[in-house]
Amino acid sequence: MSRKFAIIIGLQAFLIIFLFWVLVFYGKDEYEAITQTSEKEIETPNRLSMEQERIVITLNAQVQAQSEIKTTPIKASPNHLDGNRNYGSVMAIDQLLELRTRYLAAIAEANVINATLSNSKSEYARLNTLNQDNKNVSDKAVAMARANLNVDEAKISAASNNAKNIANSMRQYWGDTLTKEAVSQHSSTLQNLIDYKEVLVQITLPFDAPEPKVGGTISISPVAGNATTYNARYVSRAPLSNNTLKGKTYFYAAKAPDLRAGMQVTTLDTQQKKNGNLQGVIVPNSAVVWYGGKPWVYQKFSADKFSRLPINTDIETDNGWFYVGKLKPNDLVVTSGAQLLLSEEFKYQITNENDD
Secondary structure (H helix, E strand, C coil), X not given: CHHHHHHHHHHHHHHHHHHHHHHHHHHHHHHHHHHHHHHHHHCXXXXXXXXCCEEEEECCHHHHHHCCCEEEECEEEEEEECCCEEEEEECCCHHHHHHHHHHHHHHHHHHHHHHHHHHXXXXXXXXXXXXXXXXXXXXXXXXXXXXXXXXXXXXXXHHHHHHHHHHHHHHHHHHHHHHHHHHCCCCHHHHHHHCCCCEEEEEEECCCCCCCCCCCEEEEEXXXXXXXXXXXXXXXXXXXXXXXXXXXXXXXXXXXCCCCCCCEEEEECCCCXXXXXXXXXXXXXXXXXXXXXXXXXXXXXXXXXXXXXXXXXCEECCCEEEECCCCCCCCEEEEECHHHHHHHHHHCCCCCHHHC
């Protein structure tokens, strides 16, 4: 009886294994078909194409709305003169003030010693006269007076040489004009710099640029930040060059309360050329995206197509950047969602793993 029961159990187990194998064998094709269909359904459409040698991103109106992509027509701006842009930096004058303090201290010391020297000369002359008049004073007293006179003369010579060396150090770094201002007891130019009524700016000009005129002015503005422009008056040549810019350096002073030491500034040579004003557009700040260290904008040139264009940011305005190039007035640029378009563009430049 137990043997018969074991045979029945074995047959049932064999039947179960056989039916499971049949299910797996015949269901394999259907499973693969369903998997492939699912992969095709979730495959992301490629929105990139090449048109007229430029990459084009195609997004329908629904995707644009979902991604909050918005555009703005750019405006014309004919109010920027043609010219050459130069750069410079706002100088810290702490070293100049330190040298000035040392110079004035050396001069004060020399003045004090000079007063002592005058007394020493008088004392020596008096004792020497008495000595020659029947030795009313000893030779030793005359010798001591002469020694004191020699010491005072040596001290005043040392103080004068120290002041001269300090002035020479100033001249090597700051030039003749600022050195003359620094060694003066009362300098309105230097006092304005100390009181932050003016800032000192070092501008670098090309090697072939003409020498600035004494009393001449230029317009400067900070490289970053607002587009406020300040007038700067010419001060003098700058003996030292800029470490990062090649060219001739000059000092200018500007009444610019918003500028701080170390800030980078730019200046435009506003001598108008024969062709007059440049005709350009203003690219809004919100339209600019940075990639590879360069500024770009996305232009919308049809209902569902966008393309990335390079621009330049040499001339900043209150509302954006003045640009002369392919963009024309009333062209549409993306002012909301430009960074998303940049991500979209480079996402699809990577090979789709589903195609491997």
